[in-house]
Amino acid sequence: MSEKLLSIDDLHVAFSTRRGMVEAVRGVTLSVEAGEMLGLVGESGSGKSVTGFATTRLLDAAGRVTGGKILFRGQDVTKLRGDDLRHLQGAAMSMIFQNPRAALNPIRAIGLQIADAILTHKRISKEAARAEALDLLRAVQIRDPETRVNAYPHELSGGMCQRVMIAIAISCNPALLIADEPTTGLDVTTQKVVMDLLADIAAARGMATVLITHDLGLAARYCRRIAVMERGRIVEEASPRTLFSAPQHAYTKRLVAASPTATSRIGDLVTEEERENYAAVISRPRHEPAYGTPPLLEVRKLAKRFDQGAAAVADFSMTMAGGEGVGLVGESGSGKSTTSRMICRLIDPSEGDIVFDGQSIGHVAARDFHRSPLRKDIQMVFQDPNESLNPRFTAFDCIAHPLMRLDGMRAGDALRQRVEECAERVGLPLDLLPRFPHQLSGGQKARVGIARAIACRPRLLVLDEPTAALDVSVQAVVLQLLDRLRRENDIALLFVSHDLNVVRMLCDRTIVLRNGGIVEQGESRALFDNPKTDYTRKLVEAIPHIETGPALAAGL
């Protein structure tokens, strides 16, 4: 057994809030060996990030270590003060963060920011620090480092920013790197590149890494050992294989089940016990449209240009039948959100036509479409459940609003009944209706967003990454809900997502977009099992699969 680099012993962290002290970490015991990559997995609020911040001494002013020890090379980190602490930070352990663009100083050139970190711990000249910064940019594989060294964060992509952040973190060769959700918010392909880079650098420098993530698949791909956290405690710690093949703790079981894999179906996402009431729905036969029924939606040669720039979307055509699920996938910048917004008539297309139920709606100006009788037939669910709800509207108001505007309903018993009916359909407890968005959890807010969208009984629901901000267990429930709505109410779903596993489960057909054009389309399973283009193959391969059985055994 090699020497422990970091050992956390019965750590407790509490935050003082308006409602008194809240314990975020309640007795975490954990150890990291030199050079090892440990996965710390849990859903939001599990205390995994707080554990990381406590270790690097970056807790907010409101947070305090209330018990336990964090031993780094035998030294208790929680007791360090002043200069001792500064010598530790950056030089011996460092951290990379979830939102790389926000984590960099927006008005300082990236080269200077890297040099700042170097100059803090080494007594060298500014020129030497700059040269080292250049070397680091090369080490994190930034193309054309000589020019990029003078760039500002806003001139770089998210993935680039995260590489710069890695460069800053490794600038003084720390022995321990804590990566807090380093690739959340990045495209799958970028995620793979950044994670591969991080793993390579860690291996080459013998740096121990703690990978904090909500993505079990990601942790399984890169870590030999995974610790699962729930509500401030570590509930299970095992190798990925054991974790997936034989999870011990009930929470781990649920988490493993909810993580979508290459083969899972929507019904698989919950544990056995919860599966029963869903089975009834799924067994019901799909309502097949009669032969010769015109398509619900037909999009012809749609294009969008912003301010004389290159086309964001060009020559996009598709059709959708009633009750069909179509996935729209692609990396950021591929034009999938723009396309979905044009179809929703929230922005105007530059060219092309949109025909909904036999009526051309492409030429109705987006700002007048709210008066169209078809507005209530096409509704949208937005990506961020926090941002897309009016903070001054209660859940009830949110759901009632479209009913009053589009269905012309007046406040009264009929409206209350409709709202409650919608809430029930999405599984939102009725006693939550008088609450404001900030009093609801992420999953509850997502339900309000969906309830609002289905309130007017639309025939087409456009969903723009509706589960991207949600924990996997919540995502599982939301996906089931959407699938049930589609089957029961015959609502067509246009599902925009970068998560191919999710699209594969929910959608009959998938359209792959790149740089505003269609690369490939076809029946979902066939498309993912047998991609015809390199681009689709790259997307599919970049998904961190949870590999069980022989594949993983071979890897070990």
Place this chain on the structure above:
Amino acid sequence: MTGLAATMVRAGRRLLSSLPALFGVLVFTFLLMRVLPGDPAVFFASGPNAGKEEIEQIRKQMGLDKSVPEQLVFYLSDIGRGNLGRSMMTGQPVLKDLRERLPASLELTFTALLIALIAAVPLGVVAALRPGSIVDHGVRLFCALGVCVPTFVSGLLLIYVFYYLLGLAPDPTGRIDVFTSQPPQRTGFLSIDFLLVGDVEGWWAACKQLILPAVSMALFVIAPLARITRASMLVSLGSDFVRTARSVGLSWRKVVVTYALRNAILPVITIAGIVFSTMLGANVLVEKVFSWPGVASYALDALLSSDYAPVQGFVLLMASVFVLVNLLVDICYGIADPRVSIG
């Protein structure tokens, strides 16, 4: 240098696009002056006993017998030729009056703004570093006092303490005392003009005259500047990039100054621009208390005697200064923040 050239082009375009607003200000002030009660012809007649004929003659002389639209056309064509009219009060062209008095106001306002910034930014930073502490409350109290005491009261208090009680300040009678001779006018800023001719004694005399009115003006605007510094500094200190800076162990100074403050100063620049424009026009009280020969007191005197031309000239001047200052703020902002470009 292409970046600089592009900035200049954009700045020029911005100036052009503000011309309609300036024109609107011109017409509006013109009409406003015509609506206000008071007949300038009566006011400027030789005496209370002036006959109807004399008043009528003066009115004709001033062009007030014509219809308002006609007057407006004459006025606009005069403006177009750079003629702001003649002041009945001083008997001089308005342009000359303003040119003489504007530097006095500018010098006072610049100094006041400088004092305010030097005081407000550190106060805001200190308050933000320890929110909720005694220091924070102290700064808040100081700001509250600065805002709620009117400038003429604080001006009079300063005069009472530093001139009457302590005898440190010179008597508050204008820009220099009667014993010092005026320096040759170059910039119009006395403190600079004295330095240009190497007259240190004169420079000191001008500075002594300047300090009290500038401080009493500064006291009034420290509050908004300190509050905005505190607020944006709090945001900055809580931001992810400051956490990054701390995570690599940067020194406290580097974290606070280079990372937090430089980002926090951006909104302060905007507010400082607004504060400057407001001060320049609204410091009439300070100018009156300290007998400062500035444009604001000039405009007030003109307004009280229904002297149209100086008031109209003053408003036009203020509107132009406002446009220029805003442009300057945007250019500064563009330099300080690489993410924005003015346009």
